[in-house]
Amino acid sequence: MEPVDLIFATNNMHKVAEIRAILPPTLQVRSLTEAGIIKDIPELFHTLDENSLEKARIIHEMTGMHCFSEDTGLEVDSLGGEPGVHSARYAGVGRSAVENTRLLLERLKDKKDRAAQFRTVITLIWDSRVVQFEGVCKGHIVEKPKGDLGFGYDPIFIPEQETRTFAEMDLSEKNRFSHRRKAMDRLIKYLNELIVNDK
Ligand code: ITT
Numbered sequence: 001m002e003p004v005d006l007i008f009a010t011n012n013m014h015k016v017a018e019i020r021a022i023l024p025p026t027l028q029v030r031s032l033t034e035a036g037i038i039k040d041i042p043e044l045f046h047t048l049d050e051n052s053l054e055k056a057r058i059i060h061e062m063t064g065m066h067c068f069s070e071d072t073g074l075e076v077d078s079l080g081g082e083p084g085v086h087s088a089r090y091a092g093v094g095r096s097a098v099e100n101t102r103l104l105l106e107r108l109k110d111k112k113d114r115a116a117q118f119r120t121v122i123t124l125i126w127d128s129r130v131v132q133f134e135g136v137c138k139g140h141i142v143e144k145p146k147g148d149l150g151f152g153y154d155p156i157f158i159p160e161q162e163t164r165t166f167a168e169m170d171l172s173e174k175n176r177f178s179h180r181r182k183a184m185d186r187l188i189k190y191l192n193e194l195i196v197n198d199k
Pocket of ligand 1: 072
């Protein structure tokens with residue numbers, strides 16, 4: 001059986017590499033660039049669910065293809081859940097991951113409570129079906145960045161049961177328990193059932 005073709009409505013190739021490493025042979029995914037779509041979708045809403053839905057909706061409207069998107073945020077307890085939905089532009093629009101990370105560490109300087117979680121919301125649009133899947137990874141924020149693998153806030157986040165930051169883990173290790181992995185597992189289970197029932 002030919003694999004099912006899906007568009008992953010993202011411009012972030014780190015996300016694509018992470019999910020590609022866990023895709024079953026039944027599914028084939030193309031990023032926006034790989035599908036020849038040049039589109040930067042602004043994140044205008046106040047929740048991960050809404051931004052995730054908007055990315056998938058716009059790309060589904062443009063292409064008419066099965067597609068999914070995801071929006072991820074780092075939610076820090078002692079900052080009331082910030083940067084959360086603002087994670088990409090925490091230090092300002094166009095600022096780098098290093099600048100976002102630096103600002104977060106600055107705001108946490110005197111805080112004892114360093115608990116945080118990454119949360120991913122995936123939206124799948126499959127014909128008229130619109131379904132969301134969530135994945136959460138709990139952990140804490142370190143005092144100083146460590147490691148140079150991964151992307152974004154990975155150098156400052158240590159997941160529960162670990163002593164290393166995500167940036168000290170290779171892709172397959174991060175994929176053992178990451179937020180994205182958990183949300184993807186739910187999406188893959190749903191799609192596999194859908195494909196079997198559609199046959
Ligand atoms: P797309 O919207 O094109 O998918 P993006 O990079 O804008 O890509 P998000 O809005 O979901 O993705 O990401 C919000 C921010 O959180 C962004 O700055 C990322 O670098 C960071 N981020 C997302 N997932 C992460 C992860 O697994 N590890 C570390 N940082 C992450």
